[in-house]
Amino acid sequence: MNTISVGNISGIVQDKILELHEEPEFQWSRNRTTYRINKEGIPQAKVAIGNVPLDYDLWKGLRNPAVIGLHPIGLKEIWNFYANKRKERVDESGRQTIFQIPRSYEYAEKQFNRAVIISVMLPFSKELVNGYIQTIKDNPYTSSHKFSRMYNDVNLMINKAIVRTAIALVEKENAVVAMDDKTVGAISKEAIPEVRQGVSHGPSKGGNYPQKSIAALLGLGQLGVSRILFRDEIENNIVNRFVGPIRSIVIFDKNDPITDGTNSVMYPTDDWRSFLFKLYDFTNIDKEINNHRFCSLIPHNDGGCGKCISCCPSGALYNSTPTPQGNYPDEVKKQTHRFYNDKVQFDYASCCDDRGQLSTLYPEWSCARCVTICASEGIRRSASIKNYYNKMEELTHLN
Ligand code: SF4
Numbered sequence: 580m581n582t583i584s585v586g587n588i589s590g591i592v593q594d595k596i597l598e599l600h601e602e603p604e605f606q607w608s609r610n611r612t613t614y615r616i617n618k619e620g621i622p623q624a625k626v627a628i629g630n631v632p633l634d635y636d637l638w639k640g641l642r643n644p645a646v647i648g649l650h651p652i653g654l655k656e657i658w659n660f661y662a663n664k665r666k667e668r669v670d671e672s673g674r675q676t677i678f679q680i681p682r683s684y685e686y687a688e689k690q691f692n693r694a695v696i697i698s699v700m701l702p703f704s705k706e707l708v709n710g711y712i713q714t715i716k717d718n719p720y721t722s723s724h725k726f727s728r729m730y731n732d733v734n735l736m737i738n739k740a741i742v743r744t745a746i747a748l749v750e751k752e753n754a755v756v757a758m759d760d761k762t763v764g765a766i767s768k769e770a771i772p773e774v775r776q777g778v779s780h781g782p783s784k785g786g787n788y789p790q791k792s793i794a795a796l797l798g799l800g801q802l803g804v805s806r807i808l809f810r811d812e813i814e815n816n817i818v819n820r821f822v823g824p825i826r827s828i829v830i831f832d833k834n835d836p837i838t839d840g841t842n843s844v845m846y847p848t849d850d851w852r853s854f855l856f857k858l859y860d861f862t863n864i865d866k867e868i869n870n871h872r873f874c875s876l877i878p879h880n881d882g883g884c885g886k887c888i889s890c891c892p893s894g895a896l897y898n899s900t901p902t903p904q905g906n907y908p909d910e911v912k913k914q915t916h917r918f919y920n921d922k923v924q925f926d927y928a929s930c931c932d933d934r935g936q937l938s939t940l941y942p943e944w945s946c947a948r949c950v951t952i953c954a955s956e957g958i959r960r961s962a963s964i965k966n967y968y969n970k971m972e973e974l975t976h977l978n
């Protein structure tokens with residue numbers, strides 16, 4: 580039986596990534612991996628785990644087409660998808676029948692005591708990210724097929740590794756769902772009514788399940804003003820910044836939710852959620868909040884950052900971001916159609932139009948300047964990083 584702990588799950592994910600190198604599509608030189616490794620060549624996958632009772636609403640206060648969308652996938656939709664794939668010939672009371680019907684969520688609530696959510700990031704290789712930034716500095720109008728290739732490789736790798744990790748966690752009395760791209764797409768299509776998909780949900784990449792927001796809720800990293808999730812860590816007084824694709828696993832099991840932080844399994848309390856709402860509202864320039872942010876847009880004993888905004892070629896970030904003083908520029912404020920309950924919708928149109936046009940001309944074109952400049956040169960603040968992890972420790976226990 581596998582222990583659900585950050586240490587154990589990290590070990591399984593690492594093993595699955597290393598195993599993948601035996602497959603033809605991943606037989607790169609181990610000296611030149613596209614994901615980040617440590618000195619010993621071990622993948623630096625980042626893992627965060629949370630657990631909640633089955634009636635917990637993951638998306639309370641967040642349903643907004645300018646934020647995560649109006650109809651995000653929650654625990655019930657994940658269960659319904661799983662139950663529909665695992666239909667048994669028994670009724671709700673366990674009697675054998677001729678019918679094959681999925682088990683209801685009410686059944687799941689009686690059967691299982693908690694849902695565990697595991698969020699995993701496979702960070703991009705530092706060398707490739709820095710190399711891309713150098714390419715852009717040498718010629719701001721170009722792109723790099725190396726970055727594009729790396730992006731696809733790392734995404735493919737984490738998709739496979741997350742499914743294999745999920746397989747390793749299947750036991751007699753649990754239900755495990757790997758939230759890789761394929762499953763997220765399938766749940767969005769099969770467990771969400773058609774009138775709640777696509778633009779009726781809100782701008783979304785690949786379905787109704789916001790992997791980055793799950794990661795933010797579990798404290799895997801923080802969302803920057805660029806809406807990219809990244810993780811800062813301090814090691815030997817140096818700040819390391821990790822950015823890369825994120826996937827997750829949801830497990831329904833019979834254990835009671837851990838509420839005291841055992842095995843580094845966190846409990847996302849209401850206080851933690853309130854803190855995160857403030858943290859990700861960049862119109863909130865309160866110093867007390869700002870000194871917990873990884874993103875250094877708002878000055879704090881320094882000049883502030885804003886590098887992602889300056890290097891965005893389409894202007895999408897400028898058109899979606901408050902100023903460091905916490906106000907939207909006048910030209911953004913005037914676009915009232917983009918605001919929903921005071922939240923501005925990210926300017927996908929500009930971002931996708933620019934990239935889309937170029938990728939029809941050059942299939943290996945990518946932009947990702949916002950991601951890479953942040954990972955390579957975004958201003959880091961070690962005091963804020965320490966403050967954030969202390970706050971997380973304080974607010975993610977019930978006792
Ligand atoms: S580049 Fe700077 S302003 Fe942009 S998200 Fe990163 S830290 Fe924040």
Ligand code: SF4
Binds near residue numbers: 894929931946948949
């Ligand atoms: S991907 Fe490019 S165009 Fe889109 S927001 Fe990032 S930097 Fe701007």
